[in-house]
Amino acid sequence: MLVTESRPRNLRWVHAGPLLYGDWGTSRLYVLGLAFLYTAHASVVYLAAIGLLMLAVSWAYTHICRCFPDGGGVYTAARQLSPTLSVIGSTLLLSGYIMTAAISSIEAFHYFHVPDAWVLPLAVASIVLIGGVNYLGAKSAGKFALIIALVALGVSAVMAVMAIPYFVEGISTIEFEYFKITPPTDAWVNFTKICLALAGVEAVANMTGLMKEPVGKEAKKTIWPVSIEVVGLNMIFGLALTALAFSVIGTSLHDMHVPDEIRLMESRQGVVETFPESWHADYEGGGHFELSEEQLSTLSPSTNHAYEHYETHREQVEQYTNASMRVIAEETASNAMGPQLGVVFGNIAGITFGLLLLSATNTAVMAMVSVFFAMASDNELPKAFTKLNYSGVPWLGLVVSVIIPILVILVEQNVTVLASLYVLGVTGAITVTVLSSAVNKELDLGPKTRIFFWGLGLFLLSISLTIAITQPISTAFSGTLVALALGVRTIRTKAVIDTGEALAAPTTGWLKVLQDLEIKIDPDKPKIMLAVRGRYQSEFAVDLAKRRDATLFAIFVRPIRVMDLRPGQAPRIETDDSAQEALGTIAMLAKEAGVNFVPIYVTSQEIPEEILDHTVTYGCDTLIMGKSRRSV
Known part of the structure; x- marks a missing residue:
């Protein structure tokens, strides 16, 4: 006879909520700047639209948590319909976690305001350190995440109060002219670009196995306060951003009516037009480029001036896209308390949000480990991914989870590009979860609830398909991961079939x-x-x-x-x-x-x-x- 017991359900909403905020709330730290980059003063309309979508997804996940009280999310929801679909869904989730770790580690040091040359090495070192700490099974990581999430909430609350004058002024800057001059298809595509604001909601579905019962009630108390805070403060800070005096090549954000995405393209084109004709073919397209001192020495003074203007424009844009909340904190605090205290509060906010991003990196790394562990437990990946070290950590999955995001940031550090890689994994995983729940007739969903799930799922599917078509780099990244996962699954399935041997229950030992x-x-x-x-x-x-x-x-x-x-x-x-x-x-x-x-x-x-x-x-x-x- 052997006495065995499962993990206790001791996770209350007061603890789960800050943990969810530490994951979901971090998207604000880069979404606000990206929304303004793409749409300028129409960004508030986009943030309102994405806010409504976030509330709808929050509502859906209260039901998903209730229906899967023993832990779940995309892997469980999809696996009840098809093992292959669960592999696709979990791999999309995995791609989202990879990019969360990558973009959060880079953004953390933007918020710390370290020199650009130090961002990459420090980001790599932080991921390695996070991996090492987790290998040793440091329980303090969870407590740290809880503490820093609460501190970030406090800093955000203070910022919201100081941002009230900017919020009021921001309301007067809202304009709809953008939608008159922008084709509907382009407006829709720009909306899909900021759907990475949904990132993090899957985390709550993974907590239900530890939540106190009844899980459905506890999940509601976890999800709704966080989603309301995220949506509400996104609107406040989004409006405040549009009213800032922060200047980009002589134009304040308050007075900027043409999105910087377009203005940057114009600055870039201004440089390319001054190039010798033989160079034009090499610089077609809209990607960022850098010229060496040797190249610049061979070009005309007008080209050098245009290039200097373009570089200055890009660097100033990156200041508010890479660390929008720090920019808001410093200017609103300067207005409320004076320039010197404004700088101090900006530094406090930058450090706080930087630590929150590193906490999100830690969460993403361990979430990747969990994906590998779950898939290996179901024989979708090699069993080596289930081997635990002394501290209860699947060590091989941890090593892989550290290496992959490091490889990503070694190749690309631009936040805008990382965000484009990120978004398909985020929306794809949520789409699979919601549609799988809608299809599964065994779930306890009422007729009206199921209809809503279908509507929300199809809307999310349209977002995912749009991203797949319009952002080939994101499709290539997530698609490659899915193809690799399915390939490994096929190979392992064939290997099991070829042997014809089933694992027998042990009779000795x-x-x-x-x-x-x-x-x-x-x-x-x-x-x-x-x-x-x-x-x-x-x-x-x-x-x-x-x-x-x-x-x-x-x-x-x-x-x-x-x-x-x-x-x-x-x-x-x-x-x-x-x-x-x-x-x-x-x-x-x-x-x-x-x-x-x-x-x-x-x-x-x-x-x-x-x-x-x-x-x-x-x-x-x-x-x-x-x-x-x-x-x-």
Whole structure:
């Protein structure tokens, strides 16, 4: 007989909410600047539209969390319909997490205001450091995320108060002329570009396996405050941004009526037109380019002047697109408290939001580990991705999750380009989740709710298809990942079919020893609890139990630091070799000594708490912790 217990449901909305905000709320740190870059003073209309979409998605996810109370999201929702669809959905989610880690690590150091030359090396170092900390299983990472999210909320609240005059002025700057001169198709495409504001909502679906019951009620209390805060402050800060005096090549944001995306293209074209004719073919298109000192020395003074103007324009645009909230914080605080305190508050906001972005990088890295773990658990990826280290971290998945975003930022550091790579994974994963829920008739969704799911899912599908068609770089990135995942799945499926061998339940070994135990607990005899951490346990516990004629309990607590991407993905004793060996060894020692033995296997993050809780629950009068160098 073996006593096994699952992780406790101890996650309340007061903790889940800030964690969700730390993931979902970070999109504001780059979405506001990008919206203004694409649409200038029409950006507020776009932010209102994306806000309505965010509220609709929030409503849908309250039902998704209720329907999948044991953990889920895109992987679980899609897998109930098709394993192949779940691979596609989870890979799209994976691409979103990769880009979250990449863009957040780069943006963090923009908010820290470090020199441009240091941004890339520091971003790479931060991802490596995050990987190292998580490899050691630092539990403080979750507490840090909670603290920095709360601090960021406080800073945002102070900013919102100071931004009131700019908010009022921003209302007067809203203009609809943009929609008169812009073709509807282009206006729609620009809307899809800022749909990365939806990034992070999947995180709440991965928390449900730990939420207190009833999960549906707890999820609502988690989602709605965060979504209302994100949408509301996006509008306030979006309006404030349009009223700033921050200047880009002589034009303040308040007076800018032509989007900087268009103005930058004009600045670029002004440079290209002064090039020698033989150069024109090399600089066709709209991509950014840089000229070396050697190249500039061969060009005319007018070309050098045009290039200098273009570079200045680009650098000033990057200031508000890369760190829009820092720009807002500094100017609004300067208006309220004076220039010197404005700079100080701008630095405080920059550091706070930079740390929030690094926290989002940490969340994204561990979310990638969870995707790999879930897929490997279902044989979609090699089983090596399920192997846990001492701290309960799937080490191979962690290594891969660190390497991929580093490779991305080594190739590209421009936030606008990273955002374009990002958006298809975000919208694609949410689309698969919502449509899979709409199709699945076994889910407890009322007729009106299901109709709404269909409508929302099809709208999200139209966004995803638009992005796939209009942003080939995003399609190439996400499509390549999906193709690789499906390719690995096909190869592994064929390999399993070719062998024709099914895994049989073990009939010998440590697990058999544990399963064959006959437990008889005498309530009148003493009880001893041994906390197990490895195979090489001291014989002291068995000797003590024999001398006292006591029942010996041994608890093995398996920590695991992955999200619940699907129900039941947590390790079980049947697949945990080190736990089998540790408990099985003690079982053999106890059998030889004639000691009644009760093995306990628990999955939890709170190791000391679990040990103490079980010690008290079973009425043990002695607790033994530690290990010796003796073994069977």
